[in-house]
Amino acid sequence: MAITASFPRLNRLNSCLLLSWMAVLLSGLGVVYVSHQCRLLYGELAQLQQDKNRLEIARGQNLLEASAQASLYRVELLALGKLGMQVPALDKIVRVKP
Numbered sequence: 001m002a003i004t005a006s007f008p009r010l011n012r013l014n015s016c017l018l019l020s021w022m023a024v025l026l027s028g029l030g031v032v033y034v035s036h037q038c039r040l041l042y043g044e045l046a047q048l049q050q051d052k053n054r055l056e057i058a059r060g061q062n063l064l065e066a067s068a069q070a071s072l073y074r075v076e077l078l079a080l081g082k083l084g085m086q087v088p089a090l091d092k093i094v095r096v097k098p
């Protein structure tokens with residue numbers, strides 16, 4: 001009790017120094033945690049960008065395939081070959097007046 005009573009300024013200085021060290025340590029731990037989270041999120045972002053690029057390529061391929069499937073030439077070939085359809089003769093065409 002005599003030491004703290006005779007050196008009140010030293011006790012206050014030690015308390016401030018201890019609090020400062022704790023603040024520095026906590027701030028350092030915070031920096032490490034945030035850096036780790038940043039790395040994790042950046043890796044996830046890179047993975048999502050790769051997925052996006054892969055899906056865009058697949059979409060482009062699907063659009064090309066759909067346009068090839070719907071081409072008039074292919075539709076005509078299927079109508080003639082598989083369905084046995086044929087172009088009607090001119091005398092078989094009936095014109096409807098409005």
